[in-house]
Amino acid sequence: MSTESNPKNYSFQAEVAQLLHLVTHSLYSNPEIFLRELVSNASDACDKLRFEGINHPDFYENDPDLHVRVILDKDAKTITISDNGIGLSQQEAIDNLGTIAKSGTKDFMSKLTGDQKSDAQLIGQFGVGFYSGFIVADKIVVESRRAGLEASEGVRWISGGTGDFEVQDIDKASRGTDIILHLRDDAVEYLESYKVKQIINKYSDHISLPIEMQKEVWQEEEAAEGEEPKGGQMVKTGEWEAINSASALWTRSKNDVTEEQYVEFYKNLTHDYEAPLAWSHNRVEGNTEYTQLLYIPSKASQDIFTRDAKAGIKLYVKRVFIMDDADNLIPNYLRFVQGVVDSADLPLNVSRELLQESRDVKLIREGNARRVLTLLDGLAKSEDEQDQEKFKKFYAEFGSVIKEGLGEDTANRDRILKILRFATSTNDEISTSLADYKARMKEGQKSIYYVTADSLTAAKNSPQLELFKKKGIEVLLMADRVDEWAMNFVHEFDGMPMQSIAKGAVDLGDLQDAEEKKALEQAQEQFKPIVEKLGDALKAKTKEVRVTTRLVDSPACLVTSEGELSPQLVRMLKQAGQAVPDVKPTLEINPEHPLVKKLEQTGQFDDLANVIFDQAVIAEGGLPEDPAEYVKRINSLLMK
Numbered sequence: 001m002s003t004e005s006n007p008k009n010y011s012f013q014a015e016v017a018q019l020l021h022l023v024t025h026s027l028y029s030n031p032e033i034f035l036r037e038l039v040s041n042a043s044d045a046c047d048k049l050r051f052e053g054i055n056h057p058d059f060y061e062n063d064p065d066l067h068v069r070v071i072l073d074k075d076a077k078t079i080t081i082s083d084n085g086i087g088l089s090q091q092e093a094i095d096n097l098g099t100i101a102k103s104g105t106k107d108f109m110s111k112l113t114g115d116q117k118s119d120a121q122l123i124g125q126f127g128v129g130f131y132s133g134f135i136v137a138d139k140i141v142v143e144s145r146r147a148g149l150e151a152s153e154g155v156r157w158i159s160g161g162t163g164d165f166e167v168q169d170i171d172k173a174s175r176g177t178d179i180i181l182h183l184r185d186d187a188v189e190y191l192e193s194y195k196v197k198q199i200i201n202k203y204s205d206h207i208s209l210p211i212e213m214q215k216e217v218w219q220e221e222e223a224a225e226g227e228e229p230k231g232g233q234m235v236k237t238g239e240w241e242a243i244n245s246a247s248a249l250w251t252r253s254k255n256d257v258t259e260e261q262y263v264e265f266y267k268n269l270t271h272d273y274e275a276p277l278a279w280s281h282n283r284v285e286g287n288t289e290y291t292q293l294l295y296i297p298s299k300a301s302q303d304i305f306t307r308d309a310k311a312g313i314k315l316y317v318k319r320v321f322i323m324d325d326a327d328n329l330i331p332n333y334l335r336f337v338q339g340v341v342d343s344a345d346l347p348l349n350v351s352r353e354l355l356q357e358s359r360d361v362k363l364i365r366e367g368n369a370r371r372v373l374t375l376l377d378g379l380a381k382s383e384d385e386q387d388q389e390k391f392k393k394f395y396a397e398f399g400s401v402i403k404e405g406l407g408e409d410t411a412n413r414d415r416i417l418k419i420l421r422f423a424t425s426t427n428d429e430i431s432t433s434l435a436d437y438k439a440r441m442k443e444g445q446k447s448i449y450y451v452t453a454d455s456l457t458a459a460k461n462s463p464q465l466e467l468f469k470k471k472g473i474e475v476l477l478m479a480d481r482v483d484e485w486a487m488n489f490v491h492e493f494d495g496m497p498m499q500s501i502a503k504g505a506v507d508l509g510d511l512q513d514a515e516e517k518k519a520l521e522q523a524q525e526q527f528k529p530i531v532e533k534l535g536d537a538l539k540a541k542t543k544e545v546r547v548t549t550r551l552v553d554s555p556a557c558l559v560t561s562e563g564e565l566s567p568q569l570v571r572m573l574k575q576a577g578q579a580v581p582d583v584k585p586t587l588e589i590n591p592e593h594p595l596v597k598k599l600e601q602t603g604q605f606d607d608l609a610n611v612i613f614d615q616a617v618i619a620e621g622g623l624p625e626d627p628a629e630y631v632k633r634i635n636s637l638l639m640k
């Protein structure tokens with residue numbers, strides 16, 4: 001007895017309706033991707049069954065060999081994608097096939113321009129999952145039964161791809177989902193088996209379960225007595241054969257995978273439409289055994305700097321999919337890396353909590369970090385022009401992310417330092433490595449000098465840089481938000497101390513001659529009374545006032561002591577809402593500057609002293625503590 005119920009009607013979520021309109025009304029540039037999308041869904045459904053099957057072996061019923069089947073019916077003009085995966089309950093069909101939940105599609109929707117031609121191109125790039133079926137079909141029927149439900153608890157979902165869909169109960173003996181596409185007249189080419197095979201080979205060859213079609217044989221027409229047969233046709237045999245190689249790509253040997261296959265696999269994995277910049281594929285044996293296939297994307301995801309940023313590693317255990325976004329498998333500063341890790345040693349029922357504690361996971365994470373850094377170092381060092389171009393792209397997108405590793409990953413600090421590139425006081429392009437800098441250092445120079453600021457322009461014009469410019473000493477310019485924090489963890493590179501030129505007193509060592517040193521001593525002597533008076537006037541704002549030789553054009557600058565938070569970092573932390581201890585900077589004055597000289601005879605010592613201090617704050621990219629007072633003092637000085 002049939003349990004088929006009367007169909008109930010539902011409306012699509014507004015976004016779905018909008019998307020469907022677009023799919024069906026656009027000049028579609030790449031219709032064949034509907035097969036990729038539907039096969040990928042079928043494969044996901046089988047992955048889900050494998051996963052749930054760990055705790056519910058009964059879900060397999062008597063049908064344990066998971067597969068996807070593609071069935072062509074020329075008479076009915078349908079193509080059916082059938083799987084024996086997890087299936088859909090009625091509620092799941094209503095929810096999952098009537099709304100858009102996934103972020104990729106939402107992202108896609110937000111990029112739509114309304115211009116049909118360019119939007120059509122966009123769909124081709126993004127892929128829009130299940131709804132792409134409507135590119136080639138004017139009606140889609142989904143028949144499904146979820147694993148664990150009775151045969152009488154099947155569901156049929158029908159839609160013409162406009163505003164609504166229908167759902168009804170049906171009997172369905174076999175577990176899983178059939179997606180039946182009623183092809184439009186202009187899409188009948190997808191009834192040709194050679195065509196379908198070709199597309200599946202192109203997009204879905206790596207899918208780790210068999211994609212099967214009915215075997216066909218050539219049957220010649222009966223010929224009349226004594227005559228040659230005139231023709232014949234392909235007939236289905238009823239036997240199924242796999243048309244993909246069905247080996248998970250990462251389980252193959254590197255030599256058996258083409259560059260194109262690596263790229264296609266990446267696109268399938270990430271839904272990214274741009275090819276990756278580079279990848280590393282290895283089987284690791286040792287304390288723990290696993291396969292890693294790690295990709296460097298060519299673009300950062302929009303949320304890379306937010307807390308929502310997800311790690312891009314999928315975890316498999318012995319080829320069984322376990323979880324997406326396995327963030328324990330890659331350090332946070334490499335969160336842009338996408339790929340697959342397939343462990344031979346982890347248990348299948350591993351949970352996120354377990355992952356955190358596992359020794360195997362720790363080893364895998366370290367192995368992944370090393371691989372990625374080696375890969376990047378290789379690109380950075382390569383003489384090949386294309387590699388250099390790739391490295392540049394990588395650095396522009398992810399340079400500031402990877403710097404977080406200086407604080408996060410002590411063990412790899414030297415590896416990370418080698419990959420970093422900087423602008424310098426003599427070269428605007430962000431292309432100088434620490435090794436390059438070291439090779440260009442002046443004779444007698446004993447430190448690698450750097451300055452951090454809010455922007456490259458600010459760094460380049462910072463007062464602290466003046467003496468270095470005058471003496472022709474190159475200084476690294478750093479303007480990423482993370483620099484100031486990250487450089488706290490870096491004390492040397494390749495045996496050479498790293499020295500912030502805004503921290504501590506300048507000590508140029510042998511780069512300063514005896515005459516300059518003597519001049520400083522003299523100035524210190526001469527300005528002693530002024531320095532003391534300044535110290536008193538600015539007691540609330542500064543820790544110390546002293547005479548410096550580091551300035552050329554500016555009257556004064558702020559410096560912090562070694563190991564102390566800089567004003568810039570204090571600002572950043574405060575903005576981030578963190579409690580920061582009050583640190584008073586040291587004020588250094590330039591004895592050669594007319595304003596400083598003027599301090600000796602001015603009648604408005606207090607005003608001038610405070611203005612000099614506040615201007616030093618401004619030159620740093622900060623604001624005077626009391627801007628109104630600053631303006632008042634300036635005006636009062638201007639009037640005189």
Ligand code: ADP
Pocket residue numbers: 037041042044045083085086087088096097102128129130131177
């Ligand atoms: P995505 O695959 O990115 O989630 P899709 O639009 O391709 O988005 O699919 C939407 C949802 O429909 C899937 O997440 C899944 O829940 C459900 N679905 C689609 N095809 C199948 C299938 N063959 N078996 C089970 N569920 C499916």
Ligand code: MG
Pocket residue numbers: 037040041129130
């Ligand atoms: Mg999908």
